[in-house]
Amino acid sequence: xxxxxxxxxxxxxxxxxxxxxxxxxxxxxxxxxxxxxxxxxxxxxxxxxxxxxxxxxxxxxxxxxxxxxxxxxxxxxxxxxxxxxxxxxxxxxxxxxxxxxxxxxxxxxxxxxxxxxxxxxxxxxxxxxxxxxxxxxxxxxxxxxxxxxxxxxxxxxxxxxxxxxxxxxxxxxxxxxxxxxxxxxxxxxxxxxxxxxxxxxxxxxxxxxxxxxxxxxxxxxxxxxxxxxxxxxxxxxxxxxxxxxxxxxxxxxxxxxxxxxxxxxxxxxxxxxxxxxxx
Amino acid sequence: xxxxxxxxxxxxxxxxxxxxxxxxxxxxxxxxxxxxxxxxxxxxxxxxxxxxxxxxxxxxxxxxxxxxxxxxxxxxxxxxxxxxxxxxxxxxxxxxxxxxxxxxxxxxxxxxxxxxxxxxxxxxxxxxxxxxxxxxxxxxxxxxxxxxxxxxxxxxxxxxxxxxxxxxxxxxxxxxxxxxxxxxxxxxxxxxxxxxxxxxxxxxxxxxxxxxxxxxxxxxxxxxxxxxxxxxxxxxxxxxxxxxxxxxxxxxxxxxxxxxxxxxxxxxxxxxxxxxxxxxxxxxxxxxxxxxxxxxxxxxxxxxxxxxxxxxxxxxxxxxxxxxxxxxxxxxxxxx
Numbered sequence: 001x002x003x004x005x006x007x008x009x010x011x012x013x014x015x016x017x018x019x020x021x022x023x024x025x026x027x028x029x030x031x032x033x034x035x036x037x038x039x040x041x042x043x044x045x046x047x048x049x050x051x052x053x054x055x056x057x058x059x060x061x062x063x064x065x066x067x068x069x070x071x072x073x074x075x076x077x078x079x080x081x082x083x084x085x086x087x088x089x090x091x092x093x094x095x096x097x098x099x100x101x102x103x104x105x106x107x108x109x110x111x112x113x114x115x116x117x118x119x120x121x122x123x124x125x126x127x128x129x130x131x132x133x134x135x136x137x138x139x140x141x142x143x144x145x146x147x148x149x150x151x152x153x154x155x156x157x158x159x160x161x162x163x164x165x166x167x168x169x170x171x172x173x174x175x176x177x178x179x180x181x182x183x184x185x186x187x188x189x190x191x192x193x194x195x196x197x198x199x200x201x202x203x204x205x206x207x208x209x210x211x212x213x214x215x216x217x218x219x220x221x222x223x224x225x226x227x228x229x230x231x232x233x234x235x236x237x238x239x240x241x242x243x244x245x246x247x248x249x250x251x252x253x254x255x256x257x258x259x260x261x262x263x264x265x266x267x268x269x270x271x272x273x274x275x276x277x278x279x
Numbered sequence: 280x281x282x283x284x285x286x287x288x289x290x291x292x293x294x295x296x297x298x299x300x301x302x303x304x305x306x307x308x309x310x311x312x313x314x315x316x317x318x319x320x321x322x323x324x325x326x327x328x329x330x331x332x333x334x335x336x337x338x339x340x341x342x343x344x345x346x347x348x349x350x351x352x353x354x355x356x357x358x359x360x361x362x363x364x365x366x367x368x369x370x371x372x373x374x375x376x377x378x379x380x381x382x383x384x385x386x387x388x389x390x391x392x393x394x395x396x397x398x399x400x401x402x403x404x405x406x407x408x409x410x411x412x413x414x415x416x417x418x419x420x421x422x423x424x425x426x427x428x429x430x431x432x433x434x435x436x437x438x439x440x441x442x443x444x445x446x447x448x449x450x451x452x453x454x455x456x457x458x459x460x461x462x463x464x465x466x467x468x469x470x471x472x473x474x475x476x477x478x479x480x481x482x483x484x485x486x487x488x489x490x491x492x493x494x495x496x497x498x499x500x501x502x503x504x505x506x507x508x509x510x511x512x513x514x515x516x517x518x519x520x521x522x523x524x525x526x527x528x529x530x531x532x533x534x535x536x537x538x539x540x541x542x543x544x545x546x547x548x549x550x551x552x553x554x555x556x557x558x559x560x561x562x563x564x565x566x567x568x569x570x571x572x573x574x575x576x577x578x579x580x581x582x583x584x585x586x587x588x589x590x591x592x593x594x595x596x597x598x599x600x601x602x603x604x605x606x607x608x609x610x611x612x613x614x615x
Contacts, residue, residue, distance in 0.1 A: 118298040121590045123552030130586060133574045134310050210423055214556055217425050218571055230423070237429055237560070244433040251426030259421040264552065266417070 009271040016267020022260030026253075030076040039067035041074040041227045050243040060245040063235060068246065071227035072253050078228045078255055079209050082143055086208035087201050089147025094154025095197060099185050101155065102162025113159070115197075116152035124149050128211055132220045139222040146211045150204060156221040157200055195272040202268055206261035213254050229254050288601065290507070291481065292594045297349075299590040303583055304348055310579070313337075317579050320361040352587065358580035360573070367584040372592060375457030375588065377447065378565035381557070382550045384462075384485035389492035390543060396493075397500025397539075402527060412497060419494030424553055428487040428560040435483060442479050445562035448475045484561040487532075488553050490548040499542045504537035537607055546601030548593045 029036070038058075045065035053060045059068035101112040131145035132138075142256065165171055166189070172186055215221035216230025217237075224231060229250040236247025243275065310317060316329040323331075332338060336347045350356070357367040396416070436444040443449065447461045448471040454461070454468040455476075462481060466476035507513065514553050516530045517523075555567035562568070566585060573581035 101559055102535055114294075114298065117295060118302055121295050121299050121593055122586065123548055123589060123593065125552040125555055126586065126589055129555070129570065129574065130306065130582070133582070206421060210421075213423050214425060217423075217556070218559065219575070232322075233423070233426055233429070240433050241437050242430055244430075244437070247426065247429045247433075251430070254423050254426065255418070255421055258423075259418060262421050264415055 013267035013270060015263045016271070018080055019056050019260045019262070019264025019267060022256055025263060026076050026257050026260065027080065029073055030080050033073045033077060037067075037070035037073045039070045041066060041071040042225050043082035050239060050246065051088065052243065052245055059249045060243065062232070062245075062246050063239060068249055071232060072229070073251050075227045075229045075232065075250060076257075078139070078222065078226065079213070079254070082139075082146070082212040083205040083209045083257075083261070085143045086146040086150070086212065087204050090150035090154055090204065091142060091197070091201055094151040095158050095190075095193075097151070098155040098158025099162055099190065099193075102159035103166060103181070103185055103189065109159075112155065116155050119149070119152045125211060125214055128215060129218065129220060132215055137215075137220040137223065139226065139228065142212050142215045142221040145215070146208050149211070150207070153204070154197065154200065157196050158193050162189055165192050199265055199269040199272055202261055206258040206265070209254065209258055209261070284428060284605075285602070288598055292598055295594050296587075296591060300349060300352060300580065301345075302430075303586055304345055307579055307583055308341075317472065317577065318358065320577065344537075357584035357587070360581045361578050362573075362576050366515065367581050369587055370569070370581065370583050373568045374569045376563060377461075377563060378551070378554050378558070378567060380460045381481070381484055381488060381563055381565055382547070382554060384481050384552075385488035385492070385550055387545070388485055388489040389496055389546070392489075393493040393496025394500050394539065396497040398504055398527065398532060400497070400501040401504030404505060409501075413501065415495045416494040419490045420533045422490065424487055424490055425556045425560055427490060428484070428557060431483050431487060432560070439566065442483050443476075447477065447480050447564065448473060452476045484557050484563050487560070488550060491553060492543070492549060495542055495546060495549075496539060500535065500539050501520065503538045504531055507535045525587040537604070540607060541600060542601060544603070547596045547600075551589055551592060 043066065045061070048057075048061050048065040050063055051061045051065075057067050057069065059072060062068055062071065097112050097116070097137060101109045122130070127149050128142075128145040131148060132141050135141040135144065171184060171188060174188055179188075212221055213228075213230030213233070216228045217234045219231075219234060222228035222231050226233075231251040233247050233254075236244075237251065239246050307317070313328075315328050315335065315337055316323065318335075319327055319331055334347075336344045355368050357366065357371070360367050360370055363370065396412045400412045403409055432444050435442045448454070448465075452470070452473045454464045454470060454473045457464050457467045461477040462474065465477045513526060513530055516526045520532070551567075554565055555570060557563065558568035559571055560566045566588065569583060569587045570589075573579075573585065
């Protein structure tokens with residue numbers, strides 16, 4: 001499929017377009033945060049604690065009197081960064097392991113894949129909790145933990161693509177013409193594995209944001225006073241009877257961002273990888 | 280299904296569990312500090328520390344330590360909790376049943392509503408219902424369930440106080456422990472009031488936990504049904520004059536069930552993960568909340584036990600799904 005066809009198809013996909021609009025919205029908010037936020041997200045004002053939404057504070061204020069709208073706006077930067085960095089952390093080792101496993105097969109394959117099975121033996125959130133607890137709770141370690149947890153997913157996807165590509169005529173031809181392993185892997189196999197990787201990485205951004213927010217919610221992620229959406233929700237939980245807006249807005253923001261990635265990923269999948277459409 | 284296949288899978292399960300124990304063993308030793316101090320907490324006396332070091336073989340080689348650790352686990356001894364001083368195995372068992380009750384309830388909700396929505400969507404493909412249901416399914420998988428839980432608490436326990444906010448049963452209505460499943464125990468005790476109370480307590484957390492699996496089941500059911508509805512045998516059934524309901528439920532849904540069962544099984548694992556968050560929000564005294572509490576209390580013996588139990592559950596579920604799959608689809612048996 002040519003690039004032009006791809007963009008025409010993407011433009012026609014309602015879900016990809018909607019997803020793109022939502023993602024763009026949050027990216028713009030993250031980029032221009034300091035200019036559009038009405039107040040400083042960290043400075044407390046004890047006199048206006050837990051106020052509901054009003055003309056002055058569109059999203060109300062939190063338990064320290066900080067403007068919730070500003071905190072949600074600044075939180076967009078953190079969540080986007082979490083998504084990008086965590087996905088990179090799982091994508092790079094996952095792809096390399098998948099390439100090696102699928103291409104060389106035999107013992108290398110079984111060692112790598114058994115290790116991946118081991119990581120998959122835990123529920124994702126539990127493994128992430130365990131890793132952050134060992135590394136000490138922080139935003140950086142949250143990204144590392146979420147990244148590690150999803151390495152096996154990429155390794156498996158890449159491996160299965162490599163397995164089908166390896167038997168193809170063009171790969172065998174290059175091999176017979178004297179192409180080295182590294183050259184075949186990087187120049188010929190990797191580019192053909194990209195479509196499923198791109199689709200999975202897009203969907204994975206949503207998952208990473210959700211998992212990181214869950215860690216933040218459990219107090220294992222970003223620490224106060226950071227305006228991370230999950231940590232804000234955790235604070236909102238204490239005031240759910242008095243001031244439900246403290247929990248409502250950060251959660252809605254997470255939903256919009258994750259929905260954006262999922263919609264865009266679904267649309268991308270239909271265009272790039274029609275074989276997966278039935279999923 | 281051959282006995283050989285089952286034993287091969289059981290061997291595989293044992294292998295994975297062994298690997299998991301190695302990982303947990305090494306990870307706990309990666310935490311900076313003395314493991315004996317970690318297991319006993321900072322207020323342990325020097326004698327206690329010395330005794331545990333001796334017991335765990337901490338002054339011996341890593342290999343000997345691993346041997347002691349694994350033989351204890353095989354005998355069901357996962358050490359003592361530093362918070363309650365009770366054996367971890369017993370503590371986990373009580374909470375596991377509570378988690379099981381919650382997960383089973385969530386699974387029932389997810390299966391029933393998920394399949395119903397999926398079938399409706401497939402039968403009325405491209406209708407407003409179809410688009411609406413599939414959009415809601417996407418929202419379902421994109422939603423942080425801890426947020427949904429909080430919003431449900433606000434709506435149904437604060438704004439309109441119809442359901443309780445937390446716990447498993449109202450104070451004073453406790454029933455004698457028979458199965459550990461509160462709803463069942465209430466029935467056994469013959470107390471209608473307790474039964475209603477237990478059910479009301481179960482409703483919000485179970486629904487919260489059910490959202491993601493429900494959304495996934497709806498999507499899978501829809502796509503499996505769409506595939507099946509175009510088959511010749513469905514057309515034949517219609518041509519024979521069967522009513523649409525019989526065609527949909529007896530001929531189509533039965534054949535669409537295979538992928539749905541697989542996804543249901545895989546989602547049991549998801550439920551276990553989701554239980555960690557749901558139980559925290561609703562103060563449900565299950566395994567998920569126990570892990571989080573143990574971690575914040577630096578109760579590593581408990582953490583280690585929970586992780587092993589979670590991994591074992593996941594492995595058993597995956598095995599069960601594969602076996603059910605073989606029973607449901609005779610073609611797999613032939614190919615084996």
